[in-house]
Amino acid sequence: MIVFRHADPRFPFLWETDAQPEARWHAPGEGPVQYFADTPDGAWAEFLRHEDIKTVADLATVSRALWVVELPDEPFERPTLGLAVTTGDRTTYPACQTEARRLRAGGTRRLLAPSAALLPGAARGLRVDTLLVPGADRDGTVTVVFGRRPDLVGWAAAGEGRPRPDMFPLVRYF
Numbered sequence: 001m002i003v004f005r006h007a008d009p010r011f012p013f014l015w016e017t018d019a020q021p022e023a024r025w026h027a028p029g030e031g032p033v034q035y036f037a038d039t040p041d042g043a044w045a046e047f048l049r050h051e052d053i054k055t056v057a058d059l060a061t062v063s064r065a066l067w068v069v070e071l072p073d074e075p076f077e078r079p080t081l082g083l084a085v086t087t088g089d090r091t092t093y094p095a096c097q098t099e100a101r102r103l104r105a106g107g108t109r110r111l112l113a114p115s116a117a118l119l120p121g122a123a124r125g126l127r128v129d130t131l132l133v134p135g136a137d138r139d140g141t142v143t144v145v146f147g148r149r150p151d152l153v154g155w156a157a158a159g160e161g162r163p164r165p166d167m168f169p170l171v172r173y174f
Contacts, residue, residue, distance in 0.1 A: 001071045003036035003143055004043040004157070009065040013154045024086075024093055024116060025100040025144045034145040034152075036069060037115060039125065042140040044163035045117035045171045054168055062162035069154040071143065076110040077103050087116040089174045104146055115140030122170035 007013045015032035026033040037043040047053070047064060079099045085092045103111055115123065121137030145152075 001073070001143070003038060003069050003071055004040045005034075005036050005067050005069060006043045006047045006064045007067060009063060009160050013065065013067040013069065013156075014149060014152065016148050022093065022097075024096045025111065025113070026146075027094075027097045030097070030101075032148055034149060036071070036143045036145070037117075038141045038143070039123045040066060040157070041125065041163075041167060041170065042115050042118050042123055042142070044167055045115065045122070045140070046142075048163055048167060048171045049117040049173055052173065053163075054173070056165045059162050059165060063160045064158075064162065065156055066158040066161050067154045068157045069152055071110075071145070071152065074110055075108075076112045076143070077106075077108045079103070079111060079113055083114060086113050087172060100144070100146075109146050111144045113142050113144065115142050117172055119170055119172050 005013060014034055018029050018031040020031045020033070022028045023033070023035065025035070035046070037046060043066060053059065053062070079086055079096065081095060081099050085095050100111065118140035120139055123138045123140030125135040126132045127135050
């Protein structure tokens with residue numbers, strides 16, 4: 001499975017310790033936890049959402065690495081929470097973190113969830129038909145991998161890049 005993630009270009013593309021900020025599927029001290037989007041737009045949408053970037057002027061200051069990472073075929077679980085929780089704002093994090101703890105306690109090393117950052121249908125990508133036109137609507141997903149993963153291989157798709165301005169209407173902001 002090929003997945004995507006953005007990262008500060010000064011650092012590696014994976015967390016290796018639990019000294020990472022909390023996020024939807026882990027609380028402080030529960031890392032490392034790796035978050036991957038199924039599309040580059042999904043990775044960029046996560047960045048735009050978390051940084052609350054909504055204008056072209058704000059994009060001018062962005063410099064992020066975009067990584068393509070190969071995940072091996074491994075079993076995964078899906079959270080049993082509703083869409084409003086798995087895509088909600090930060091107030092839904094505790095419920096997601098509790099669900100992740102439950103799954104991890106049962107031996108889960110990987111989960112697949114809806115993208116909280118992309119609006120429904122926004123993982124559609126683009127096609128070339130004389131001009132660039134939207135592809136068919138599809139929903140984005142996030143793969144969450146628990147623990148250190150020195151076995152994962154990644155490629156820098158952009159050493160210092162930024163999202164396209166046309167991403168703004170695709171993002172589910174907080």
